[in-house]
Amino acid sequence: LSPYPLRTAVSKLWDPQETEQKESPQNIHLRPRIVYDGRLVLQRQAWLVPKALLPFRQPEESDSTYSIRLQAWRLEHRIPDEVFVYIFGRGTLQNVELEERQRIGRDDYKPQYICFENPFLVTLFEKLLRKVPATLTIEEMLPNSEQLLAIGEHRHVTEFVLQWYDQAEDT
Structure with a gap:
């Protein structure tokens, strides 16, 4: 099995722009985790949340009340404690109004780590929600923080970069 056709097949399973256009703003779309050979994660599980369904803080809502409601929302949708959030995907800003585009920073397309057990990151999550143009x-x-590579008493993030060449192109 050549890796290129496998990667191409997986990427064609889900087109974020197409999904955002097809999905009803009344539903949270679940994108499944795809695992090859029981060991290689090709796609992480994801939740595409329309702006109308985001857990915005209500006026006059206290920190503790909002935190409890946010945790209940997260558990209801089976969202793990540790996640990455994307305010928007690359190339999705062309359909966004100018006023909303001005609120979005140039780095806001990058994933942001959020741990719902950390009050500071919950506050960051709340602020990020205000920037979402259409779908979060x-x-x-x-791996989550418990699954990171252990070296001594500490756990470390590791990244493996693989590069392959098509031998036919080299000739």
Whole structure:
């Protein structure tokens, strides 16, 4: 099995712009985790949350009340404690009004780590919600902090970069 056709097949399973256009603003779309051979995660599980369904803080809502409601919302949708959130995908800003585009920073397309057990990151999550133009993507963190590489008493993030060449192109 050549890796290129496998990667192409997986990427064609889900087109974020197409999904955002097809999905009703009344539903949270679940994108499944795709695992190859029981060991290689090709796609992390994700939740695409329309702006209308985001857990915005209500006026006069206290920190503790909002935190409890946010945790209940997260548990209802089976969203893990540790995630990455994407305010928007690359290339999705062309359909966004100018006023909303001005609120979005140039780095806001990058994933933001959120741990719902950390009050500071919950506050950051709340602020990020205000920047969402249409759909927030919440993606599971894999490996999570308990699964990171242990070296001594500490756990470390590791990244393996693989590069392959098509031998036919080299000739």
